[in-house]
Amino acid sequence: MASVPSLASTVQQRLADALSAALPEAGSTDPLLRRSDRADFQANGILALAKKLKGNPRELATKVTDALDAGDVLKDVEVSGPGFLNITLTDRAITRTLAARAADDRLGVPLKENPGVTVVDYAQPNVAKEMHVGHLRSAVIGDALRGMLDFTGEQTIGRHHIGDWGTQFGMLIQYLIENPGELAPADEVDGEQAMSNLNRVYKASRAVFDSDEEFKERARKRVVALQSGDKETLELWQQFVDESKVYFYSVFEKLDMEVRDEEIVGESAYNDLMPETARLLEESGVAVRSEGALVVFFDEIRGKDDQPVPLIVQKADGGFGYAASDLSAIRNRVGDLHATSLIYVVDVRQSLHFKMVFETARRAGWLSDEVTAHNMGYGTVLGADGKPFKTREGETVKLEDLLDEAVERATAVVREKAEKVGLTEEEIVENGRYVGIGAVKYADLSTSANRDYKFDLDQMVSLNGDTSVYLQYAYARIKSILRKAGEARPTAHPELALAPAERALGLHLDAFGELVYEASAEYAPHKLAAYLYQLASLYTTFYDQCPVLKAEAAEQVENRLFLCDLTARTLHQGMALLGIRTPERL
Ligand code: ARG
Numbered sequence: 001m002a003s004v005p006s007l008a009s010t011v012q013q014r015l016a017d018a019l020s021a022a023l024p025e026a027g028s029t030d031p032l033l034r035r036s037d038r039a040d041f042q043a044n045g046i047l048a049l050a051k052k053l054k055g056n057p058r059e060l061a062t063k064v065t066d067a068l069d070a071g072d073v074l075k076d077v078e079v080s081g082p083g084f085l086n087i088t089l090t091d092r093a094i095t096r097t098l099a100a101r102a103a104d105d106r107l108g109v110p111l112k113e114n115p116g117v118t119v120v121d122y123a124q125p126n127v128a129k130e131m132h133v134g135h136l137r138s139a140v141i142g143d144a145l146r147g148m149l150d151f152t153g154e155q156t157i158g159r160h161h162i163g164d165w166g167t168q169f170g171m172l173i174q175y176l177i178e179n180p181g182e183l184a185p186a187d188e189v190d191g192e193q194a195m196s197n198l199n200r201v202y203k204a205s206r207a208v209f210d211s212d213e214e215f216k217e218r219a220r221k222r223v224v225a226l227q228s229g230d231k232e233t234l235e236l237w238q239q240f241v242d243e244s245k246v247y248f249y250s251v252f253e254k255l256d257m258e259v260r261d262e263e264i265v266g267e268s269a270y271n272d273l274m275p276e277t278a279r280l281l282e283e284s285g286v287a288v289r290s291e292g293a294l295v296v297f298f299d300e301i302r303g304k305d306d307q308p309v310p311l312i313v314q315k316a317d318g319g320f321g322y323a324a325s326d327l328s329a330i331r332n333r334v335g336d337l338h339a340t341s342l343i344y345v346v347d348v349r350q351s352l353h354f355k356m357v358f359e360t361a362r363r364a365g366w367l368s369d370e371v372t373a374h375n376m377g378y379g380t381v382l383g384a385d386g387k388p389f390k391t392r393e394g395e396t397v398k399l400e401d402l403l404d405e406a407v408e409r410a411t412a413v414v415r416e417k418a419e420k421v422g423l424t425e426e427e428i429v430e431n432g433r434y435v436g437i438g439a440v441k442y443a444d445l446s447t448s449a450n451r452d453y454k455f456d457l458d459q460m461v462s463l464n465g466d467t468s469v470y471l472q473y474a475y476a477r478i479k480s481i482l483r484k485a486g487e488a489r490p491t492a493h494p495e496l497a498l499a500p501a502e503r504a505l506g507l508h509l510d511a512f513g514e515l516v517y518e519a520s521a522e523y524a525p526h527k528l529a530a531y532l533y534q535l536a537s538l539y540t541t542f543y544d545q546c547p548v549l550k551a552e553a554a555e556q557v558e559n560r561l562f563l564c565d566l567t568a569r570t571l572h573q574g575m576a577l578l579g580i581r582t583p584e585r586l
Contacts, residue, residue, distance in 0.1 A: 004108025057083025109513030111153035126163030170223030175205030191250020292316030348377030410436030442468030
């Protein structure tokens with residue numbers, strides 16, 4: 001593994017050195033380097049510096065230019081405008097740097113020197129309930145965040161905080177006691193059967209609960225038995241959990257996403273901690289009793305009539321709820337798992353809950369300044385009509401139906417070209433799945449998470465525009481060129497001059513690592529998606545303007561194949577971080 005400094009960082013370093021050589025009195029100054037259309041890079045930092053030193057910016061810029069160590073990296077540095085520097089690199093430096101990337105498994109991207117531990121709370125459906133499109137977003141975004149963070153060397157731990165506790169279990173368990181055999185053993189059903197059994201039991205028990213006062217009373221008593229750890233009750237509760245997991249796993253598998261059993265740690269896992277959490281909060285005065293309940297107040301959080309809205313840690317009847325489990329989870333994640341960052345990929349409508357939970361944990365000292373906590377609140381999934389996603393009958397859409405439809409449409413798209421590419425039926429089916437699921441993931445990840453997004457299958461599987469299919473085809477096209485190359489191997493030739501489209505592609509390839517670092521620090525998978533889309537577009541331009549296999553000289557062919565190969569590897573790596581497959585033939 002060899003980390004390769006990017007060209008941008010090399011130029012940045014040389015500029016910084018020149019600045020301090022030319023102007024020792026200036027102290028350290030950021031040259032403010034960015035990519036530019038006029039040259040390869042533009043540095044704007046001298047303007048601010050000149051202002052600070054009350055000097056003439058153009059004169060300063062010239063001084064800095066004279067002090068620059070150009071070596072064989074900088075081809076041309078030109079002072080322009082009021083005092084910008086336009087910087088052009090040598091072709092040799094570009095190809096040489098890319099060759100160093102190509103020689104490394106990680107494309108020359110360094111690992112963090114001091115990685116932290118990030119606990120990612122994502123993909124948290126509820127027991128005995130169908131997963132909906134919101135749970136889809138949480139799963140897709142959380143998985144991509146983990147992919148990016150892991151790649152930088154950060155240690156991530158997943159937590160699927162599933163809803164597996166609460167008063168509704170009294171009703172469900174009581175019903176099962178009175179109607180034994182309604183839930184088949186979890187190891188005898190597939191995901192679909194599990195969910196349909198759970199649905200049936202849920203509806204039936206609800207109906208009795210709403211119509212039969214005596215059943216309602218028995219269900220209430222059952223909640224108490226569950227909370228006090230009665231053995232038979234717990235066993236039946238476990239059956240609901242196990243049956244639901246069969247269903248969850250089937251959906252995650254459909255989503256082509258790995259979920260580990262030891263990371264499914266639901267609300268109930270914190271039961272034993274909750275009384276202590278409440279006691280500590282009360283003793284420290286962070287929480288107070290109010291009408292029998294234990295609550296935390298916040299000056300700035302107010303509801304109707306300007307009344308303060310409290311966070312309820314313990315209800316007046318002694319029961320613990322959602323907030324108590326989240327507070328206890330923070331103690332566990334920071335205290336036992338040694339998390340340095342906590343991320344919650346949860347619907348933006350829960351942002352107030354998390355604001356109050358984080359603030360309470362800070363007051364209690366469970367979150368210190370060294371630990372960051374962030375609710376990555378995502379927006380609503382809308383239908384193609386721009387309204388929240390519903391079936392024509394007004395029901396919420398089943399996640400599985402959506403995924404199945406995406407795969408169906410994608411398979412049709414794949415099939416159209418299959419004959420030309422020579423795909424077997426098996427490959428068509430497999431690719432259809434990768435393209436369909438990739439389309440759903442990419443559409444979600446390419447919009448910034450806090451925005452609502454339209455679930456529009458027609459647009460998602462379109463071959464043109466900012467879609468995963470477009471990226472997957474770009475990848476497969478490159479692979480096909482590499483297969484057709486015969487004897488010619490991808491080989492870098494730093495001595496060759498580069499065409500403008502080759503330079504643009506090369507500079508973008510070189511920026512991959514820095515982009516991944518930026519996107520993961522900002523928890524912004526959409527930035528990685530945008531980078532990959534631009535990479536595919538730059539490749540398309542390169543391919544239009546620079547013949548690869550028909551290039552004139554043999555070295556030219558090899559060097560272009562080398563660019564093709566590095567583009568493919570970068571696309572593949574980037575897509576993999578987002579959880580999207582790149583089939584070799586499409
Ligand atoms: N199960 C919850 C829901 O479906 C989401 C849980 C989010 N995570 C958490 N730590 N509260 O809305």
